[in-house]
Every structure is written in C-alpha cells, then in structure tokens.
Amino acid sequence: MLRHTLNWLAQTGSVTRLSLETIIERKGACATSVFGIAGVVAVFVAVLSIAQGFRHVMTRSGDPTKAIILRSGSDTEMMSFFSGPESRLIADAPGVAHSAAGPLASRELFVVINLPKRSTGTDANVPLRGVSPNAFEVHDRLRIQQGRPFVPGRNEVIVGIGAAREFVGLDLGASIRVGRNDWTIVGLFTAEGGLAESEIWTDATMLQSAYQRGNSYQTVVVKLTSPQVFPAFQHALENDPRFQVKALLQTDYYIDQSRTVYNLITGLGTLIAALMAVGAVFGALNTMYTAVAARTREIATLRALGFGSSPVVVSILLESLLLALLGGLLGSAIAYWVFDGFRAATMNWQSFSQVAFAFRVTPSLLIQGILCATLIGLIGGLLPALRAARLPVARALREL
Numbered sequence: 143m144l145r146h147t148l149n150w151l152a153q154t155g156s157v158t159r160l161s162l163e164t165i166i167e168r169k170g171a172c173a174t175s176v177f178g179i180a181g182v183v184a185v186f187v188a189v190l191s192i193a194q195g196f197r198h199v200m201t202r203s204g205d206p207t208k209a210i211i212l213r214s215g216s217d218t219e220m221m222s223f224f225s226g227p228e229s230r231l232i233a234d235a236p237g238v239a240h241s242a243a244g245p246l247a248s249r250e251l252f253v254v255i256n257l258p259k260r261s262t263g264t265d266a267n268v269p270l271r272g273v274s275p276n277a278f279e280v281h282d283r284l285r286i287q288q289g290r291p292f293v294p295g296r297n298e299v300i301v302g303i304g305a306a307r308e309f310v311g312l313d314l315g316a317s318i319r320v321g322r323n324d325w326t327i328v329g330l331f332t333a334e335g336g337l338a339e340s341e342i343w344t345d346a347t348m349l350q351s352a353y354q355r356g357n358s359y360q361t362v363v364v365k366l367t368s369p370q371v372f373p374a375f376q377h378a379l380e381n382d383p384r385f386q387v388k389a390l391l392q393t394d395y396y397i398d399q400s401r402t403v404y405n406l407i408t409g410l411g412t413l414i415a416a417l418m419a420v421g422a423v424f425g426a427l428n429t430m431y432t433a434v435a436a437r438t439r440e441i442a443t444l445r446a447l448g449f450g451s452s453p454v455v456v457s458i459l460l461e462s463l464l465l466a467l468l469g470g471l472l473g474s475a476i477a478y479w480v481f482d483g484f485r486a487a488t489m490n491w492q493s494f495s496q497v498a499f500a501f502r503v504t505p506s507l508l509i510q511g512i513l514c515a516t517l518i519g520l521i522g523g524l525l526p527a528l529r530a531a532r533l534p535v536a537r538a539l540r541e542l
Contacts, residue, residue, distance in 0.1 A: 175422075175429040176469040179518055182418045183473025183511040187503060188481045189411030190510070193404045194502040196488065200400035203336035204393030206369040208280070211362045211379065214386035218399075219252040219360045226357035228385050232364070235382075237375035239365045241279055246365035248277040251346050253353060254495045255320060257309040259487065266487070268309055269341040269495040270299075270320065272349030280365050284338060289314050289329030294345045300329035302339035304498030308487045312342070321352030337396065340487070340498040363392070403490060419518055422469075426462060426522020459523045466519020470512040477511065478503045 211232050216222040224232070226249075233247030240246060251272035256265040275294050278284060292298035299318070306312040317324045325344065333339050350356065366372060369391075376389040390398075482503035487496045 171429045172465055175425050175465050175522070176472065178422045178425040179466050179469025179515045180473035180476065182415055182422045182518065183470050183515050184476045184480075185418060186411060186415035186514055187474060187477035187507050187511040188501070189414060190408060190507050191477065191481050191501040191503045192486070192488070193407035193411065194504055194507060195486075195499040196407070196497065197400045197404050198502050199335060199337055199340075199497060199499040200396040201393070202334060203338065204391070204396040205283070206391060206393050207366050208392040209364050209366060209372060209375065209389050210392050210395050211364070211387050211389050212360075214380075214388050216388075219250075222360045224249075224359045224362065224385075224387075226359070229359045229362050231382075231384060232362045232379065232387065235364070235375055235379050237366050237371035237378070239367045241276070243276055243279075246276060246280050248274045248280040248363045249346060249359040250274070250277070250361045250363060251349050251353075251355060251358070252360050253349065255318070255342075257311060257318070259308060260310055261308075263310075266309070267489075267495045268305060270349065271338075271341050271343050272346030273343055274346055277343070277363075280363055281333070281338065282365075283334045283336065285332050287330050287332050289327075292328055292344055295348065296345070297323050297325045297348060298328045299325045299342050299344040300331050301327055301342050302498070303330055303332055304339035304485075304487075305342060305496075306330055307485060308340075308496070308498045318342075320349075323352060337497060340496060399490065403488065415514065419514065422518050423522050426466065426518060427525060429462075429465065429522070458526055459520065462523025462526075463516060463519045466515045466522070467512065469519075470515025473515065474508045474511045478508065 212219070213222040213224065229247075229249040233245040233249070238245045238247060253270050253272075254267040255270050257268045258264065259266050273281075278291065286300070287303060289300070292300050299320075301312045301314075306314075311318055312327060314327055314330055317326050319325075331339075331343075346359065350358065364375075366375060372389075372391055379387050379389050481501045484501045485498065486501070487498045489495070490497045
C-alpha cells in the first residue's frame with residue numbers, strides 16, 4: 143500500500159513538473175486566464191470593501207455605555223419627536239451617569255441641508271445636528287482637531303473631518319447658509335472614525351430657532367453608569383406612563399442603521415462577481431483545454447509507459463489552481479493598493495443623509511477573493527483534466 147502511494151506521488155510529481163514546464167509555451171493563454179481571474183477578484187474585493195468601510199463607520203459610532211432614546215414606533219431620528227419637558231424627564235431616568243453640571247444627557251435635533259460634493263459638484267444631504275451644551279461630555283470620543291468648539295447662543299458650527307473632505311464650503315473659517323442666517327465654521331473635529339465625522343454640529347437652541355422647531359428635540363443620547371444598568375434603564379423608560387419611548391444601546395442602533403446599505407452593497411457585489419466569474423471560468427476552461435491539446439502526445443506517451451490516469455488529472459488541476467492562485471493574489475493586491483483607504487460618501491437610506499467613509503480591504507476580504515479564484519480554477523480545470531484522463535492512448539499516438 144505504501145509502495146503504491148509513493149509510486150502514485152512520484153508519477154503525479156513527474157507529470158505536474160512536465161505540465162508546468164510547458165506554461166511558457168502557452169504564455170498567451172495562461173496570461174489571459176490569470177488576468178481574467180485577477181479582474182474578477184479585484185472587482186469582488188473592491189465592491190465588498192465599500193460595505194466593510196460603511197459598516198466600520200457605523201459600528202465605530204456605537205458605545206456600549208451609551209443609549210439613544212427615540213419616540214416609540216420610530217426607526218430613525220428623522221421620525222422621532224420629543225417636547226422639551228419630555229426630554230428633561232428622560233435625562234433624569236435611573237442609570238444615567240452624572241457630572242458636576244448634572245445628568246450626562248444630550249438632547250439633540252437632527253436636520254439635513256444641501257451642499258455640493260467636491261468630487262461631482264452635485265448637491266447631497268449633509269446631516270446638521272443640534273446638541274445640548276454637555277454633548278461633548280456625552281460624546282466623549284469627539285476631539286476638536288482644528289479651531290475651537292462652538293459657543294452656545296451663537297450662529298457657529300463645527301464640522302466633522304469626513305464632511306469637510308467630501309463637501310464644498312466646509313473649510314475652517316468659512317460660513318454656510320442655514321435657514322435665514324449665515325453660520326460660521328469655527329472648528330473641525332474627529333470622532334475616532336465614527337459617523338459623527340460626516341456631520342455638522344451646532345447649538346440645539348439656535349437650530350430650533352432657525353427651523354422654527356420651538357422647544358422640541360428628536361433624540362436623547364445618554365451616558366450610562368455602566369452597560370449592565372441598561373436593562374433597568376430601558377425598563378424604567380419604556381414602562382413610564384408619562385411618555386412613549388424606546389431605548390436602544392448605541393451599538394445596536396448603529397448596527398441596525400447599517401444593515402440596509404451593507405446588505406445591498408454585499409448582494410450587488412456578489413452578483414457582479416458571480417457574473418464575471420462565469421466569464422473567467424470559460425477563460426480557464428479554454429486555457430486548460432489548450433494545454434491538454436498541446437500535450438496530447440506527451441500525455442499519451444506517459445500513459446503508454448504505465449503512468450495512471452489520476453496523476454494526469456491531478457497535474458491538470460494543479461496547473462489550473464496555480465494559475466487561479468496567481469490571478470487571485472494579483473487581483474487582491476490590486477484591490478488593496480488601489481482601494482484600501484479610498485474615501486467616498488454614500489447615502490444612508492435610514493436617515494436619507496450622506497455618510498463619509500473609507501473603503502476597507504480587510505484580511506478576510508482578501509482571503510475570500512483568493513478562495514473565489516481557487517474555485518474558478520477548480521471548475522475551469524476539472525473538465526479538461528477529465529478529458530485528458532480519458533484520452534485513448536492508441537488513438538492519440540496514431541493521430542500524432
């Protein structure tokens with residue numbers, strides 16, 4: 143048994159070596175197959191990196207020590223509404239952390255304004271968020287990168303660096319028209335790569351006045367004493383007869399917000415890659431059929447000398463898998479060099495506003511791309527390998 147196995151391995155190694163030595167003679171067909179597979183992998187990885195980048199921004203925005211409160215029945219901030227007194231009662235719920243100035247709760251107003259994109263010049267919806275004075279204690283990941291914070295009671299705004307990169311007119315010191323007034327940009331901020339970097343922030347009371355919203359808000363964001371108190375905090379609010387609200391951990395809220403866009407991009411990317419993969423499979427089939435045709439005499443001679451059919455099958459499959467692996471590595475490298483970190487903005491269909499993000503070519507995406515290439519190579523090499531194994535020895539020698 144061992145001797146038979148060693149003999150099979152020796153035959154497989156010999157046939158495979160001969161197969162690989164002839165690649166240079168078929169360099170045109172082999173290069174076509176490699177670049178075809180590389181194109182499939184590059185597109186597949188690039189498209190899915192969009193979804194990964196978008197989800198990264200959304201998940202980075204969540205914090206398990208923070209909760210967001212919406213009106214019951216609302217799925218987004220745009221649909222929610224609270225009066226001023228209601229929002230103050232929410233801030234006093236059990237489990238909310240406190241500072242010397244009071245509960246760490248930011249009562250917030252969310253609107254969208256139209257600004258042109260730097261890349262295309264077309265108008266897009268940019269989020270403008272009005273926040274309470276203690277918002278910087280609640281949103282403790284926010285850091286002023288340039289300039290200073292806005293002063294409550296003034297027509298001043300601060301801009302996330304993602305929004306500043308993507309939209310015209312959001313440079314430090316510039317002014318934008320909101321409602322009937324001009325608002326001065328006094329600062330640029332970061333938020334550790336989170337969603338807030340796509341937004342513009344200002345004083346909530348000034349935004350209420352600009353949009354004639356009265357004493358109203360849409361959400362309340364609170365900092366909890368610990369993640370463990372959230373169930374009690376949620377139960378206390380959702381069972382309070384004075385108002386109808388729902389409380390969500392910030393992490394859960396943003397994961398849900400990203401689901402629609404993530405699934406849409408992932409589905410489209412997979413479909414596009416699958417359609418391209420069909421073409422790549424035919425390219426691999428053509429390459430390997432050409433290889434079999436070019437080596438008909440060689441294969442027949444080996445078979446006549448006593449080589450089995452299975453080493454021939456394995457050698458053809460190994461060659462096909464090698465070409466596919468080269469294509470997968472090339473496509474993955476192209477996708478990483480060209481697209482990783484590429485900045486763009488897309489619509490968040492939950493809030494109908496733009497989200498600035500960077501493409502993320504993650505290790506898992508690169509592995510998926512290489513696995514996709516391997517599958518193409520396996521399918522593309524299987525039929526030619528079986529044809530080579532079934533080639534009648536006598537007829538092949540007679541024809542050649």
